[in-house]
Amino acid sequence: MMSKEALLNTALMALLLLVPLGAWFADEPFLITLTTRAVIFGIAGIGLNFALGLGGLVSLGHAAFFGLGGYVMGVLAYHAQTYTSLMTWPFELPGTTAMTIIWLVAICLSALLALGIGALSLRTSGVYFIMITLAFAQMLYYFAISWPAYGGEDGLSIYVRNRFVGLNTMDPIQFFMVCYGLLLLVLGLVWAMARSAFGLALGAARQNEERVRALGQKPQRLYLTAFVISGAITGLAGALFADLNRFVSPTMFSWQTSGEIMIFVILGGVGRVFGPVAGAALFILLEYSLGGLSDYWHVYLGAILLGVVLFARGGIYGLIAGREVAHD
Amino acid sequence: MTFKPFAKPFALPASLAASLALLASAGLGPIAGQAQAAGVKVGMITTLSGGGAGLGIDVRDGFMLAIKQSGRNDVEVVIEDDQRKPDVAVQLSDKMIQSEKVDVLTGIIWSNLAMAVVPGAVAQGKFYLSPNAGPSPLAGKGCHANYFNVAWQNDNLHEAAGAYASGAGHKNAFILAPNYPAGTDALAGFKRMYEGELAGEIYTKLGQTDYASEIAQIRASGADSVFFFLPGGMGISFLKQYADSGVGLPVVGPAFSFDQGILQAVGAAALGVKNTSQWSKDLDSAANKAFVDSFQAEYGRLPSLYASQGFDTANLLLSALAKADVSDADAFRAALEAADFASTRGDFAFASNHHPIQDIYVREVVKEGDVFTNKIIGLALEDRSNAYVDDCSM
């Protein structure tokens, strides 16, 4: 028999697939774009959830990775489209419009950034950790605004989406399928990692650092590894998001972006592998349904978020699927 | 300033319907789009919530006033709030083009949002009429046959400020702007027309609200005048603090910090400041008088620069519609290029890169009764086009 959680997972993934497919038949391309947005935000949330839900690392600076992923896309595509090189010394490095290469670079650079930020931030914990991650993201935000080479505050437009072998990525449904495929891949990897030796040890460190130490492992190493994986996933989402919009700007680095990614995680259910996907989908739905009700729709959004925190702990998954069942 | 604290928010039937359709389709499966009526469908993406909403609301109100006055009921306007976020603006433009199937887009206030939306929209064959932002790339190498700017090229008002400063005999100006592309463009624009020396040049942090440090540097610099470009709340803060500092040098700036909406928040600190604008509510033309009166009658407040731009944008659109059908892109484009409408700012024509050729005035901030407002005191640049015409190969 399927557990409630498994049922919810299946329903969610089916809905995310069926809505765009239906929209495709009905020629409502914007609905496809909207779902793509939810899928990409879902991936960003999965990234944060890996550090936050599994490792207990409350990062308010994941916009740093989201933004970096976006700029990797923007910069590489910009150089490829203008036939210029990223650098000419010590070796010539051209840009590219191949999505797969862009993803790889985004993942690697975000992981590297997460390694740096994590190594420094993990010297602290608790509120200090929240604030220092926020500070690092703010640093990148101001840097992106004032660095003129790639548009500064104006951002960078790339007009056409990057290439993916055999597909016309400008067609909303095809680009959606690419993102959906990546979502499945990321979900699969995270699902596996949560059940792996690393996942077991990381979860134990979140619940009780002393225990892990007494068993001969250093919690900091577990945290740092989790933070790097987390940053890499969010960086991938950033690259996809920039490709969806064909545009990247410093807004992706802003602290509101970090806050929104955190909202996806909490709305869906902290620590639930599929939670951020549900959270992102609900957020997009709220944004577009409330946005039509009133100019002041942020008030309603705020009230709903507040309600979730105060009365629906555990988010959508906590509400529907109940307490998390210890997995085996 | 007149507030209507509990005024009913502008009804957005189209977007509401769209949201309901979205909800319905999410649950019940997609419904087919409605058949299109004749006439034209306009998508307006502008800032209606959060910081800077005042500008978007003015553009929208000015635009809708013109549509209302035209008496045409075949112009459908879909209005959406971009929240001043570039990614939201891009999503909305996708929505306008893909779902709403609009013919013309307009409304964007901020250059960075315009840079995100315009190139993609015009590449898909839509017309874009800019009621405010005029970033230099869109005037130069990135110009496009379907992109028309009805306000100004971003540099224009700064160039006028530079010209005015030279004309007024300022020889040693201190200039400052936020450290972002529009800021660097502003200082470049000023320097293009300014002939004197610079006592100092400062880039401030975007969103900065305390200018004590900069004002101290102005005081120490030996400058004879100050030029600043600090849009929104930044300008309010600067002016209040500058007036209080007792530095007392003459100040020149573009109209953005002296707009009707902002001026009341600055108060007496702005009195006497010179600013450059392509429009002013006291411009002596029949079209402008009619606009100012009808705007006040409709909304119960004085119109702003942005409202005039929204109004002109709609009238340009209407003038083109009277001549050609929007489905005939070439004819419609030619009709837009003719700019055959009564602009609130007097003579108006398009340069070859589809940016305005217009007079730019110098205004002074004065107090009329209880209200702070602007009065025209002269002409800074006559029939000014822009510096990027030659970069545009259209």
Added chain:
Amino acid sequence: MSLVLFIEQVLNGLQFGVMLFLMAAGLTLVFGVMGLINLAHGSLYMVGAFAAAATAAATGSFVLALIASLVFAAFAGVLIEVLVIRRLYERDHLDQVLATFALILIFSEGTRWLFGSFPLFLDKPDWLSGTVGLPFGIVYSRYRLAMILVGLAVAVGLFWMIAKTRIGIRIRAGENDREMIAALGVNISLLHTFVFALGAALAGFAGALIGAIQSVQVGMGEPVLILAFVVIVIGGIGSIKGAFVGALLVGLTDTLGRFLLPVLFRLAMEPSAANAVGASLASMSIYLLMAGVLLFRPRGLFASQ
């Protein structure tokens, strides 16, 4: 660069720092006593500024406006403490971050609903306008000087209250041991409401003082909020002394950084580029300061344990 200019910049940094302290004091107290991260603290700052602007517009009195800022911000503080915040004390930081983030949305759009989208007008009174001459030929804004003095007076008052009064003893006890204070028979929930209202009043007061020389507008609280967080993290969360030192450090670093960095880069680069690079680095300077402090003292300069 003259010495006079440098001293004036130091005064500016001091003034900025003192105002940051008013914001940071409430944040750090609320964290120290109740263990709560309050992102909505910036909204209380905004409430104070709007209350002051509305009162000044209605009565024309700046003093009444300042009083209104204290009263309304404290009232808003009590309101959200009773309705929302007190449910969050026992929650983890994550819930607190999200709930108070939601409060920001409600406050910001609610204020826009009430007051419209345009900035409001608030000006300092005539008797505080203009400049004063200080020794060494320094000419300085009378109002800013008043802000420094008022801020320092509030700081002294706060230190005195915490160190000497009965309520201060309870606050300190609450920081050290929440159960003990309940055992002492103190009405803990009243104490929490009081501390929260006090922090809110200070933030609102800062909002009104700063609103008079800046722009009273929706969203004015968030940039200050982030700075205030930087302050208390540098100072050590929960420490009033830390908040004071941190505020002055941040104020001076920001002001002097903006002023000195471009000068520094002009030694090596052509002026326009130097200004741009200097400005970029200056906008990152306080975050670099914070990262630096946390590297060497992971719990801030005046960590409570």
Added chain:
Amino acid sequence: MTDPILEIRGLTKSFGALSVSQAIDLDLRPGEIHALIGPNGAGKTTLVKQIAGALQPDSGSVRLAGQDVTRLSTAARARLGMGRTFQISSLAMDYTVLQNTVLGALCHRGDVFRFFRPVMKDAALLEAARRALDEVGLGALEAQRTSELSHGQRRQLEVASALTLEPKAFLMDEPMAGLGVEGSQHMMGFLDSLRDRAPILLVEHDMDAVFSLADRISVLVLGEIIASGSVSDIRSNPLVRSAYLGEDEAA
């Protein structure tokens, strides 16, 4: 005499003016249970922390199996063979009993950084974990969530977790607390048999348990070891009687 497994020499620690450990000497030899007793506030917990590596002493040394570990972290000491149980249960409360034990076996094997194979299907780890659970008598409860266990059962789980490390020495902080009569009996019998696998440094309140189990007893009072010896030595030591057992008017 065989070399001690755990050897503590001159361990000294003070917090400001308060001296919590004063030149403490203590050792643990193969095959023995060495009990550490003392009244509340004697400094037992701080001493255990210093031995385990959670607290740095001001001076003195700790040697484990001949190696100086004074400067090593808790994790490093655990890897060298120190199996610790806590006074207040320190477990991953959201995990099942089996998960907590598999965690121990995994950490002992050391390959924590494996990302894709499901750890709860690893036969070797499961076998080690189940063996440890059976030894402490928790075998039947392996699917229970740890937070749902009684205090006594958590104690047992702590011991099982320490067992999976196959340590060279056990450091047990009040393993009998909260067990009840029957549980205590069972645990005592178990600890009795455990001493042949690895010696136990036992901090315990339950005097009956201490006197029936221990080979040697050391008495800690106000941060000082005031007596150390066999059960009968301690029973008859007048210092202990006055300071600890409170038979003197000075108490």
